[in-house]
Amino acid sequence: MSPDEPFDDGMAARVVIAADGTLTEWSEGARRLLGHTAAEVLGRPAAGLLADGAAPPPLPADSRWNGMLTLRHRDGHAVSAWVLAHRRPPDGPDATEWLAVSPPQPPGPGLPDDPLMRAALTQSPCATMIFDERLRLHGVNDAMADLLGLPADRLRGLRPTDVGSRPQNAELEENLRRVLSTGRRQDMQTYMKASGESRGAHAWLARLAPLTDDSGRVRGVCVTAHDFSDQYRSRERLQLVNEASVRIGTTLDVNRTAQELADVCVPALADFVSVDLLDVREHGGESAGPPLPPVSLRRAAHQSVNSGSPEAVAKPGQVDVYPENSPQAASLIMGRSVVASAADGGDLEKWLAWDPARFRRIREYGIHSTMSVPLQARGSTLGVAVFTRFRRPEPFTDDDVLLAEEVTARAAVCIDNARRYSRERETTLTLQRSLLPRTLPRTAAVEAASRYLPATRSGVGGDWFDVIPLSGMRVAMVVGDVVGHGIQASATMGRLRTAVRTLADIDLAPDELLTHLDDLVVRLSQESGVDAGTGEVGATCLYAVYDPVSRRCTLARAGHPQPLLVPPDGPARQLDLPSGPPLGVGGLPFESAEVELREGSVLAFHTDGLLASRERDLDASHRMLREALSAPSDSLDEICDRVLHALLPPSGSADDVALLLARTRGLPSTQVATWDIPADPALVAPIRKQVVDQLDRWGLTEATFTGELVVSELVTNAIRYGAQPIRLRLIHDASTLICEVSDTNHTAPHLRRAKTWDEGGRGLLLVAQLTQRWGSRHTAEGKTIWAELALLDGL
Secondary structure, three states, rough: OOOHHHHHHHOEEEEEEEEEEEEEEEOOOHHHHOOOOOHHHOOOOOOHEEOOOOOOOOOOOOOOOEEEEEEEEEOOOOEEEEEEEEEEOOOOOOOEEEEEEEEEOOOOOOOOOOHHHHHHHHOOOOEEEEEEEEOOOEEEEEHHHHHHOHHHHHHOOOOHHHHOOOHHHHHHHHHHHHHHHHHOOOEEEEEEEEOOOOOOOOEEEEEEEEOOOOOEEEEEEEEEEOOOOHHHHHHHHHHHHHHHHHHHOOOOOHHHHHHHHHHHHHHOOOOOOEEEOOOOOHHHHOOOOOOOOEEEEEEEEEEEEEOOOOOOEEEEOOOEEEEOOOOOHHHHOOOOOEEEOOOOOOOOOHHHHOHHHHHHHHHOOOOOOOEEEEEEEEEEEEEEEEHHHHHHHHOHHHHHHHHHHHHHHHHHHHHHHHHHHHHHHHHHHHHHHHHOOOOOOOOOOOOEEEEOOOOOOOOOEEEEEEEOOEEEEEEEHHHHHHHHEEEHHHHHHHHHHHHHHHHHHHOOOOHHHHHHHEEEHEEEEEEEEOOOOOOOOOOEEEEEEOOOOOOOOEEEEEEEEOOEEEEOOOOOEEEEOOOOOOOOOOOOOOOOOEHHHHHHHHEEEEEEHHOOOOOOOOOHHHHHHHHHHHHOOOOHHHHHHHHHHHHOOOOOOOOOEEEEEEOOOOOOOEEEEEEEEOOHHHHHHHHHHHHHHHHHHHHOOHHHHHHHHHHHHHHHHHHHHHOOEEHHHHHHHOEEEEEEEEEEEOOOOOOOOOOOOOOOOHHHHHHHHHOOOOEEEOOOOOOOEEEEEHHHHOO
């Protein structure tokens, strides 16, 4: 006999019957039993082998049948044989074929005088069976016969695959061969329901040991079966706990963590798991004690053994209100697990009677056991996880409750961490958004657009940008980056942005402004040194001032990336600015550079987070940025989106990103008028007349009275207190008229309250009351006093 071909064994009679009842295989043992050759019976109905008048076997209720049959021999006499038939495969929906086996008749009583059987029965305290060298069953004890559900005296001569068609039978046969060939013990573990048992499936350990004769030759194999369900369940619980520690909490997202809890527990612990969290908007983000009924819970995640989770009543994100008599609310209020069962008059239906929809799901899917476990971490109640069984027949046990509490406790800590992180991140984002400009001001000098993206993992940082209107229709543009991330970096950024706006308001040149800002960062760093948790403060900054009248832009940078210029008719290029030290170094100078810009040119300012990438080098990022900026577009917002899409991965940037684009505008010379003023008070009246005429030519007659008065006061003050040369300049756009008087005296005037009998001191007070705003700025030649008037058409 070949060990791989069961049908060449001349001992046991084996036949295979197809689904239509015809014979498809016929062994040599079958020929010896009934005398028919394979050629005579293959393809014919198996019922033809029954003796005349013999009753056919009943239709099996399961995948196996055994019993006595009266068969007809080839020569006509009746043969009585015990037949074991089982379906192949055993778990198929329909019988594809049946294997029928009849063991050979034993040569005589073998149990009392058989040394192999005596040794096995003496040495084995549990269910035992013995196989010989040809993998034939030599004998079983009563315990093993009970497990197999077959009479012990009928099994001799059968192979494991004759007894059953399960995969475990073939695996056992393979392990028997291995023991016979190597002489070493083998262990085989499986989870199944024994054929002779009424209880459900459980874990088995089969131990295969060689049986040798006096010379040491392997003569057979002893197989003992051990029920190790307790050890198996303990190992599975430990494996589930270990898996939960690895799979739960991979991110700092609350819903994702809840989904990981549900995924880990299905199907290892339950057939359906739902995770519902207390609505943070109702409980203020945290619940220190048990909630009061009724309880509002938001569905965070669920998972089922059925695709699409059809058992779920609530959808993710849906808020349901649970009354006090619901298992979810009861477990939260009592702070412990609640198990409800439908078996043996259990209280599951009573628990869920409050909700008709859930009651219908119990009946529809055969739900028989639920377990509600509160999610608690750091003294706070976060929500509840509900475990449900309907496919697994066993109700939840005390060990299952302990396992669920262990897993949910780990998950609760992860959910609490995620919730705390989300709350802190939202707080930081709110702070960051409050410190950044909500909208960019509309100016006559530039059209601007911006984008800010916080880092995906480390959250917001210290990147900022701003557009600041200056006097004389000019505009300042600034981009900066504070070292670090989190609330500390955001707070420092807010202080620096406020300082920049204050320094810009007094019209400092870009290099002077960076010098003052550097001093401030040095002081902030010294102050933070007192607190060891904050460390030193460092930042980079780029500051630019654009004048639409001269169409020139002055820029200075402090350790910041170079800006890019996109001319109206050319590709983007990098502006070569003098390199200044980062803010906070102290003691080093900053230099400015001046460039002339054509109308319609686009200036691009950004932080280093836009170019940083692990997938490419810095040169490649610069090239991609130039290409994205060079593509023509009338919309700056579209260009911003194109730049971010080209340089940042879909998952977001590792560092926060600030991007500011500004398209320059030029002010036509027809909107600017300039006069050189002699130092003669008698000429103030003719100057007023020329200003009125100019305003008439511009069509600004509504501003004539106020403009004439403001010019008269500013020119008179310059003649009286200033120094030659004196110059008057009027600038206007659709909404603003600006009057500027410049002289070479560096002393700036101050607004003061004149006393009752003072003859002077009321001029600037009058200017301040009549204009939208006024001020002074120092220039290389002296100073300029300016005042802005709002035009009625522009209001």
